[in-house]
Amino acid sequence: MELLKEFEVECVRADNPGPFTLDGSNCWLIGRDPCWIIDSGPPIDAHLDRLASEAAVRGGVGGIAVTHDHADHSGGLEGLLARVGEVPVGAAAMELATVSLADGDTFGPLSVYATPGHAPDHLAFVSSEVIFTGDAVLGEGSVYIAPDEGALIGYLEALDRLIALELKLLCPGHGPALGNPRERLTEYRDHRLERERKLVEALAEGLRSSDELLDAAWGDVPPILRPAAEATLAAHIDKLAGEGRLPEGAERPSIGDYGGL
Numbered sequence: 001m002e003l004l005k006e007f008e009v010e011c012v013r014a015d016n017p018g019p020f021t022l023d024g025s026n027c028w029l030i031g032r033d034p035c036w037i038i039d040s041g042p043p044i045d046a047h048l049d050r051l052a053s054e055a056a057v058r059g060g061v062g063g064i065a066v067t068h069d070h071a072d073h074s075g076g077l078e079g080l081l082a083r084v085g086e087v088p089v090g091a092a093a094m095e096l097a098t099v100s101l102a103d104g105d106t107f108g109p110l111s112v113y114a115t116p117g118h119a120p121d122h123l124a125f126v127s128s129e130v131i132f133t134g135d136a137v138l139g140e141g142s143v144y145i146a147p148d149e150g151a152l153i154g155y156l157e158a159l160d161r162l163i164a165l166e167l168k169l170l171c172p173g174h175g176p177a178l179g180n181p182r183e184r185l186t187e188y189r190d191h192r193l194e195r196e197r198k199l200v201e202a203l204a205e206g207l208r209s210s211d212e213l214l215d216a217a218w219g220d221v222p223p224i225l226r227p228a229a230e231a232t233l234a235a236h237i238d239k240l241a242g243e244g245r246l247p248e249g250a251e252r253p254s255i256g257d258y259g260g261l
């Protein structure tokens, strides 16, 4: 993709494919002398070797920014630091982070955007006209929203802020890089609102159990992603409850831990 060259961006994809990780976790390098890395990826030696050697070709590492603390994005951090040396690590809230990042901060060439939803501490990073979205927005398919107070409202607000930016290249945590970020970001917002519309419709028809609601609004989701859809349903129910739009008796699914996915 020409845009990657234009913005001096490169993807090193880890070999950890799966229903949540698509072809694997994307780790991104941007710039040279030094370059900056977005996400370490998982703790797979061959992957970390490749990431470190690509970074060395680019004149070393200025710092590592982490989108969120899920194992497929940050699990390899210790191994990566062992390979590239003690460089600054920026993240929202993480044990290995040396720089604590929040919305509006800058970290090297990166501007920090809080993008809660998939994880409460999720960050996106923008450098000139490039956005690194982590798992807030993927190159293919959709993401699950982890139910957390205000998660979905915060997520939709974050998407609206990103939609307003002038961007040319979207580099996601999984799936291919995409041109026209605004189109993709808008699709993501519209997709969430469409799920909400279906959910509200199902509730209006009198459906209440989480299984019925899932069938009605997430019926197209393959069985392996059903637990993730359940988590997302809980986030949608929390949003409706917060807005006073949830009818009595609607079942909020009890949620397992998807933090490692």
Ligand SMILES: [Zn+2]
Residues within 6 Å of the ligand: 020, 021, 025, 070, 072, 073, 135, 173, 174, 261
């Ligand atoms: Zn991920």
